[in-house]
Amino acid sequence: MTKYKYYLKKPKQEIAADALTWLAAGGVVAAAVMAPNAVGTLARMFPRRNQYPSKHAYNAFHRLYKTGCLEIEKKNHQIYISLNEKGRRRAGRLQINHLQIKKPKHWDHKWRIIIFDIAHTDRIKREALRGFLKRLDFYPLQKSVWVCPYNCRDEIEVLKDFFGLTDKEIRLIVASDIGADSFLRNIFKV
DSSP states (O other): OOOOOOOOSOOHHHHHHHHHHHHHHHOEEEEOOOSSOHHHHHHHHOTTGGGSOHHHHHHHHHHHHHTTOEEEEEETTEEEEEEOHHHHHHHHHHHHTTOOOOOOSSOOSOEEEEEEOOOGGGHHHHHHHHHHHHHTTOEEEETTEEEESSOOHHHHHHHHHHHTOOTTTEEEEEESOOSOOHHHHHHHTO
16 A cells, blocks of 8 residues: 655745746846845745745745846946846746636627648647637637637737747738628627
8 A cells, every 4th residue: 555645835936837827927036136046035025925935935936047038237236136037938838827808897809710721740739829819719600710809919929829820821811891700609608
């Protein structure tokens, strides 16, 4: 008979995910410190530090720094800490899991149509994009034409960046008239 261990603590990866999300939302964090320990200062400034043991928060920020996700710049006794390109990409991957389209109370009578043409060699990207569109409650008019009645420009930009798609491969069209749309109004209840 084997024994199972149940951990009530959050895994270290989740602490790093929270730290990346915090830095991505804040842009640049400035700390007025004289000490050379910028990572430790950043761990103390972390707003959710009370949820984690301080050593775990410090280690998460230190790992982000060592893996090249953080950029630390010193100017006039100020330390500016921000995400570099690698850190922004990693934060974007985390953001993709929580992506949702906000549904307003009143519909603006415009349809958002997503058209994509992704090469057969990138069919994994194509199928994954379809899965995300389905999860975001888009409706397929064709295999590569999907429609939604809500504003989704930001969400599509996040998907485009995440999958590394160009403007030629995916387009967002905003249309006020798409013909007989009564069945779509019934599907979306607008």
